[in-house]
Amino acid sequence: MSRILLGLVVLGFNVAVQDVHAFDILNTRLVNDKAGERCSGRLEVRHGHHWGTVCERGWDVWDAAVVCRELDCGFVLDIPNGIRYGRAGGEVLWRDVKCSGDEFALDLCERSLNEHVCTHSQDAGVECTGKLPAPTLSIHSRFNAYSSGEAVQFKCTAPYWQSVIDFHLYKSGVDTPLVTQRADPKQMMVDLTLSDLEMFHQGSYSCLYRIHSKLRNAPSGDSPHSNYINITVVDIHTPQIWYNTSPEARPGWVMRGHSFNVTCSTQPQYPGGSFQLRLIRPNGTIRHSLPALAPSVTFTFSNAQSNNEGYYCCLYKVQTGERTFISRESQPLPISIREVDPVMSPVVISLLVSGLTFVVATCAILIAAKVYCKRVRKPTELERESRTCVDNTYIALTVK
Structure with missing residues (x-):
């Protein structure tokens, strides 16, 4: 029993190893007459130990996009007829390939066996951009600090010239490009100007370029981002x-x-x-x-x-x-x-305030005394005051 289990374990191990190595086997290739050019050519697929071609019947840009992705060759530029790359040997293996465009390998797409329907005159070809290198970003000025309202001119250089491309300037943290400039074929460098700087523009910048396919409705391909350049925006107010x-x-x-x-x-x-x-x-x-x-x-x-x-x-x-x-x-x-005015010096002012306070207080006392005296009781109208002296005392007699 133990020997059976051991055999199953060994067998399972061998199967796993074989499956892993199966992913390393190249099942798709592009063949042409140029040495070292692996990203454009006549499409061939592996069948057992032999290679065969794919019929262009039903072949479209989404199928070609899967091939470019599988071969790590960037994005689709064109899908020419395979005859452009020379006459093929072997058989035409597949036809009517249908890919959604999201697959990472061509053999994951739907297809039919050719069964002698297509000939080599109908072989499919694929032209990819190749793996896009990152562009280089620089600035024309030797400064990285700018005042509000000024402009900064970046230069984006791309080592790619095979088709029309767009250059985009991005700020870190912002999803949409701040500046876009289209370049003609074989134009490898453009100026990207950021005008009328504000505090919002302070930060880190990079550029990338976008490849436009020769085919209508074909997906565009973006290069990796360039190096990053930091700029500082100084906004100084009048103090x-x-x-x-x-x-x-x-x-x-x-x-x-x-x-x-x-x-x-x-x-x-x-x-x-x-x-x-x-x-x-x-x-x-x-x-x-x-x-x-x-x-x-x-x-x-x-x-x-x-x-x-x-x-x-x-x-x-x-x-x-x-x-x-x-x-x-x-x-x-x-x-x-x-000059300090001596007449109005603090000492003089203090004396004047003290003297004024004394005068006001004295006047207040005199006025209060006068009011008090007026409040002394007065005789009635029927009384006539008559005074006589009795034992050195004055008395008031009432006369009727």
């Missing part, structure tokens, strides 16, 4: 500017000797950015710079003097790659340095 100083100063004034701050602010920010503060004076221009570690940066002046007077302007500056991007200057901020 805002304002200042702060002591509260007693009027708008646009800074008291001499007092401190004041000028703040520049903008969005968005970029690594390595900086704010430039420019002071415009009649006798020249002074510039200050601080790194943009936050959306807003404050320039502090601790002791205001005449040389701090003038018009202040902000701008934002950032260097990305080998390019430097500079924003427009902000609206000018006028600042005038004024």
Whole structure:
């Protein structure tokens, strides 16, 4: 019993190995007179140990697409008559092949045995594109960073020239091409221009080319994607500017000797950015710079003097790659340095407030006393006040 089981196991193993090797056997080929050209020629299929041809009766582009896929030869370009590739030997084995176009091998398609219906003058031929190599993408500029509104010009080069092809520029994460350009036969390179850049366009780009078959309604074939190129889009806004100083100063004034701050602010920010503060004076221009570690940066002046007077302007500056991007200057901020008025100094103001408070309080007390005195009881109209002195005491007598 054990020997029988062992034999079955060995037999099953042998069958499995034979099945696996069966997939490695070439059952379809394209034959022509050109050495090394395996992706176009007269179609032949294996029958046992012999090769035979396929009749072009019922043969269409979907059948040919399966052959190109099985041979790893790209996509269908044409289905010429097999005589173009020389006279065949052997038999015509199949006719009326019917493929859906999705099969990965021709012997999975429906077909009929020829049975001497077709002759070699009706042999089917297939012309495939061959395995399409990936194109190469480059840019005309030596920079990879661009400002909003600019254009970037890519160059896509394809090592394929046998038919009309379309070039497509893709952005990573976007399914549809952003730019498409048709090339004529034997034109191996096209320019793909991305105009009026916005922040949306920042990212990684590649190109591919699409082969158009010589046959009507034939499926197109896409090459692999090219190498990827990253571009950066810099969108710099005009910064805002304002200042702060002591509260007693009027708008646009800074008291001499007092401190004041000028703040520049903008969005968005970029690594390595900086704010430039420019002071415009009649006798020249002074510039200050601080790194943009936050959306807003404050320039502090601790002791205001005449040389701090003038018009202040902000701008934002950032260097990305080998390019430097500079924003427009902000609206000018006028600042005038004024002398401190001794009459209206804080001490004088404090004394005036104290004196005014004392006067108001005194007036309030006098008014309250006067009102109180008026409230003392008055005699009636029938009373006449008469005073007499009795034991140094005044009394009031009522006269009837």
